[in-house]
Amino acid sequence: MNEELERYIRNLSSPEDPLLTELDSESNLRVVQHKMVSGHVQGKFLEMLTRMIAPRKVLEIGTFTGYATLCFAAALPEGGVIDTVEIEDELEGIQTEFFSRSPHGNKIRRHTGSALEVVPRLGECYDLVFIDGDKREYPDYFRMLLDGGHVHSGSYILADNILWYGKVTADVVKNSDRQTRGILEFNQLVHDDKRVESVIVPLRDGINLIRVL
Secondary structure, three states: OOHHHHHHHHHOOOOOOHHHHHHHHHHHHHOOOHHHOOOHHHHHHHHHHHHHHOOOEEEEEOOOOOHHHHHHHHHOOOOOEEEEEEOOHHHHHHHHHHHHHOOOHHHEEEEEOOHHHHHHHHOOOEEEEEEOOOHHHHHHHHHHHHHOOOEEEEEEEEEEOOOHHHHHHOOOOOOOOHHHHHHHHHHHHHHHOOOEEEEEEOOOOOEEEEEEO
């Protein structure tokens, strides 16, 4: 998508919350992989989906600096909670700073560690899950959620970066490219699993929107 069209989409979408604008800017200054931030349009999309689904319990795998976390939290009803799991502990500073400044920060429960270890330990069943962690582990996240009873009939799973910069359509994927292979395996796994239905939404780097049957 060209920059002019992206600008048009941003300008005609509901405005970004000022705290999120600041978080985006601070992420750019303080974090190496700033492009991993969900950003204005995707963030608003996640917020609106959350309002439509009206979950009480949300799980986020991959917090990064917390932009998407705050979007989910803003849309949660009072009493709703989001468990967000991030393996990189050096990101705790910026997360804490912005979560504490949000009026919805009390809905956020942050966890540090591997989601494959943390989520089973939490023992929760979620209405909505956002997967944005290690791309190599996407298939394992899916199996954990479905086989471990962490989602129920009617739950939704959103998986980010599902087009992986177009690499999913490459003629040849190197054996060493474990991230692309993880995404490819995940997409096929979801497609073949009769317990779910799904559609890939080509927003930014792609979101696989999955409903548990």
